[in-house]
Amino acid sequence: MRYLPHTPQDIAEMLERTGHASMDDLFETIPEKFRINGEMDLPQPLTEWELNAHMEALSQEMCAFPKNKIFLGAGSYPHYIPSLIPYLAGRSEFATAYTPYQPEISQGTLQGIYEFQTMITELLGTEVSTASHYDCGTALTEALLIALRKKKKLNKVAVSSLVHPHHRQIINTYFAPAGFEMVEIPMAADGTTDLDAVAAMDDIAAVAVQSPNFLGCIENLGRVKEIADSKKALFITSFTEGLAWGLLKNPGSFGADIVAGEGQSFGISQSFGGPGLGILTARKKFVRDLPGRLVGRTKDTKGEEGFVLTLSTREQHIRREKASSNICSNNGLNALTAAMYLATVGKKGMRELAQINHDKAVFLRDQLLDAGFEPAFDRPFFNEFALKAPKGYGVKRQELKKKGILAGLSLECYYPDLKNHYLFCATEVFSRQDMENLAKEVKNG
Structure with missing residues (x-):
């Protein structure tokens, strides 16, 4: 979107049309106690390349897919999108x-x-x-x-x-x-x-x-x-x-x-x-x-x-x-x-893709069970599932985040009875190596 600033002449003409003496007069309906008096404490302006570098640095702080492996689910799912x-x-x-x-x-x-x-x-x-x-x-x-x-x-x-x-x-x-x-x-x-x-x-x-x-x-x-x-x-x-x-x-x-x-x-x-x-x-x-x-x-x-x-x-x-x-x-x-x-995936493709999602979730669940997790429920599931974590997993999970792996969503804040339970998800974008690597990290403590 193009940014077209107003010149002082533009602003003066608009204020004359609205009947205001200054820009501050436009806010006279706002009670005095809700206004900010004086200059705002803002950082100095940046050049375009400085701003781009700053935004890039901020983006590196985020644990985002595909650079990071996000085994979360919970309403938002990583899937392959055809180009x-x-x-x-x-x-x-x-x-x-x-x-x-x-x-x-x-x-x-x-x-x-x-x-x-x-x-x-x-x-x-x-x-x-x-x-x-x-x-x-x-x-x-x-x-x-x-x-x-x-x-x-x-x-x-x-x-x-x-x-x-x-x-x-x-x-x-x-x-x-x-x-x-x-x-x-x-x-x-x-x-x-x-x-x-x-x-x-x-x-x-x-x-x-x-x-x-x-x-x-x-x-x-x-x-x-x-x-x-x-x-x-x-x-x-x-x-x-x-x-x-x-x-x-x-x-x-x-x-x-x-x-x-x-x-x-x-x-x-x-x-x-x-x-x-x-x-x-x-x-x-x-x-x-x-x-x-x-x-x-x-x-x-x-x-x-x-x-x-x-x-x-x-x-x-x-x-x-x-x-x-x-x-x-x-x-x-x-x-x-x-x-x-x-239309691109089609009926047959939908079924095949759904089967892959289900199978990968089952594989990840089995890998995590072997690594020390315990099953939370014995029910059919699709591509996400809840497990009870081994002792000390909360600390390990924070360590994994530093390695670019977001391993499960803690369920305690949503369901207090599920303390030390985590929700995991696997879709078609995760490779066998991704899932085995997660289980290995957990198992090694």
């Missing part, structure tokens, strides 16, 4: 400041969104998909808000404690000013959601679980569906690792009413936690309840096929008070990137 994906997504036709929707000039953009919706519904086994949302946490919250709108007399939802902790924080942020309540479903001894606890709950608008859950364990979605139906509540499920559905039975086949997910694994770089891609898809009966945008395929007056914005239940297109959501953000370029990735 054609960033090339195509970076073309000027796609990388625009805003996504246009006028069908007479935006057929390419609209078709890209339509293809994304189509592939997401095929992957997840649902009927309609929006395009798209900020991240999984906001998409999941929107799904729960749909349930509360449908069940008008209820103000409570049941959410698994094994849904990503950050996503539960987002839900609480949305719910607090609206007077809604999120009841957390406890964790069972096997690392999955305690569904017996849900069976004892009453007056809930929805039951929401994440699968694979935050600990990597695969939930019993069939049983969740049965319990939700018995409570006349909506069955909502979420996920953070989309590649899992290349191998696992998809949530739509279990009868999920609404599915929220994170699409970062579909060709989007980690970039220190962002950007993400919120996926929100559902059964067709909820099509008019979904926030965001839906693109449809139609024919014009000449009978030629085209694409149009069929539904857009958000505040910028209809009256604000009638909008399904006033907060949902559309990560359009990320949705298009995901569509490019899914």
Whole structure:
């Protein structure tokens, strides 16, 4: 982005137009006690090459992939991105400041969104998909808000404690000013959601679980569906690792009413936690309840096929008070990137890639068990898993960071009962040597 500074003459002309004597007068509405008096304590300016050297030095302090080996997971995953994906997504036709929707000039953009919706519904086994949302946490919250709108007399939802902790924080942020309540479903001894606890709950608008859950364990979605139906509540499920559905039975086949997910694994770089891609898809009966945008395929007056914005239940297109959501953000370029990735990998490639992820995670788990770790749970998992660490591992983990290895996420801050437990992840980007080297480092103490 170009930086165009204003000249003193430009500033004087603008102040004259606004009726202010100086730049400081622009801030006169801010109370005096909140203003900074005097000069700010800032470092001296740097030349361009000095600034570049400074930024490079700062980057070296970060433990980032691929220079470092990050065995973390927990909602953000390192995956191989085919070189054609960033090339195509970076073309000027796609990388625009805003996504246009006028069908007479935006057929390419609209078709890209339509293809994304189509592939997401095929992957997840649902009927309609929006395009798209900020991240999984906001998409999941929107799904729960749909349930509360449908069940008008209820103000409570049941959410698994094994849904990503950050996503539960987002839900609480949305719910607090609206007077809604999120009841957390406890964790069972096997690392999955305690569904017996849900069976004892009453007056809930929805039951929401994440699968694979935050600990990597695969939930019993069939049983969740049965319990939700018995409570006349909506069955909502979420996920953070989309590649899992290349191998696992998809949530739509279990009868999920609404599915929220994170699409970062579909060709989007980690970039220190962002950007993400919120996926929100559902059964067709909820099509008019979904926030965001839906693109449809139609024919014009000449009978030629085209694409149009069929539904857009958000505040910028209809009256604000009638909008399904006033907060949902559309990560359009990320949705298009995901569509490019899914089309490139294909159905067969998705399955093969998912199998590789699963197999590498199993290999890493076996290596760490041989190195002195203990299994935390005896449940099927996808590409991440929890283990109990040997004595003194916390110190060893800090030493490994200095060697460029970030070995697992401590779970104690999220789940106090899991003291000295760590969450590990392995994807296709890790070699056998990477995983054996980690186990060797741990074993040597």
